[in-house]
Amino acid sequence: MQDPLMIGGVTLTSRLFIGTGKYSRNTLIPEVIARSGSQVITVALRRVDPQSKENIVSHIPSHMTLLPNTSGARTAEEAVRIARLARSAGLGNWVKIEVINDQKYLLPDNIETIRATEILAAEGFVVLPYMSPDLSAALRLKAAGAAAVMPLGAPIGSNRGLQTKELIRILISETDLPVIVDAGIGRPSEAAEAMEMGAAGVLLNTAIATAKDPLLMAEAFCEAVSAGRKAYLAGLGPVEETAAASSPLTGFLA
Numbered sequence: 001m002q003d004p005l006m007i008g009g010v011t012l013t014s015r016l017f018i019g020t021g022k023y024s025r026n027t028l029i030p031e032v033i034a035r036s037g038s039q040v041i042t043v044a045l046r047r048v049d050p051q052s053k054e055n056i057v058s059h060i061p062s063h064m065t066l067l068p069n070t071s072g073a074r075t076a077e078e079a080v081r082i083a084r085l086a087r088s089a090g091l092g093n094w095v096k097i098e099v100i101n102d103q104k105y106l107l108p109d110n111i112e113t114i115r116a117t118e119i120l121a122a123e124g125f126v127v128l129p130y131m132s133p134d135l136s137a138a139l140r141l142k143a144a145g146a147a148a149v150m151p152l153g154a155p156i157g158s159n160r161g162l163q164t165k166e167l168i169r170i171l172i173s174e175t176d177l178p179v180i181v182d183a184g185i186g187r188p189s190e191a192a193e194a195m196e197m198g199a200a201g202v203l204l205n206t207a208i209a210t211a212k213d214p215l216l217m218a219e220a221f222c223e224a225v226s227a228g229r230k231a232y233l234a235g236l237g238p239v240e241e242t243a244a245a246s247s248p249l250t251g252f253l254a
């Protein structure tokens with residue numbers, strides 16, 4: 001078993017977090033969960049309708065850790081209200097804070113996100129905030145009680161990959177919170193790269209849900225995240241400016 005990730009008292013053997021949106025049919029969700037090996041799944045509270053037969057949560061096996069998200073919130077107060085509703089609806093005490101005021105790029109509002117984190121962490125929630133990768137904000141989120149930080153790789157749903165790579169690298173080196181790269185990852189190789197850099201995990205939705213074959217893609221991401229983590233643990237070899245012969249010539253007669 002690879003090294004587990006501990007968050008909010010839960011031991012996770014998979015470092016791939018997935019979402020529930022954009023699937024052609026909800027019945028794909030349990031199959032995607034199985035093929036991805038994921039143990040954490042995020043769901044927008046506004047998509048949870050306990051009265052409906054199509055309630056999204058009914059497609060999620062009970063062994064999964066639910067990560068309700070506050071999508072739709074524009075202020076800390078709205079995010080807090082959504083999180084409390086999720087907990088009172090029986091969805092557990094994990095919450096992914098999403099506070100967004102920018103409808104074009106769906107970039108998170110770090111200031112409102114920090115305010116919501118302070119309130120919810122004090123109420124006993126396991127808070128995973130979606131954030132723009134800024135070191136000061138990450139340190140404030142830690143001080144506010146976040147269990148991890150979730151910087152975006154690229155705008156949600158864009159499949160544009162690790163556009164913020166260098167900023168994420170700083171968060172990984174300067175914070176001692178788990179850094180889970182969330183949003184924009186479009187290819188398994190990008191998930192592997194995030195893990196090779198030392199990310200604690202990745203959260204993605206669109207890349208799997210919009211693939212021609214979501215189940216095969218779920219498997220590909222499972223393998224990529226695992227391979228990237230192994231490479232990180234193994235320690236990547238040094239990058240050199242010039243060539244260094246693979247078979248050294250020492251020992252040959254002059």
Ligand SMILES: CC(=O)[C@@H](O)[C@H](O)COP(=O)(O)O
Pocket residue numbers: 018019020021042069155156157158159182183184185203204205206207
């Ligand atoms: C489902 C969810 O929470 C998304 O908002 C998340 O940020 C994933 O983004 P992608 O869909 O770009 O993978």
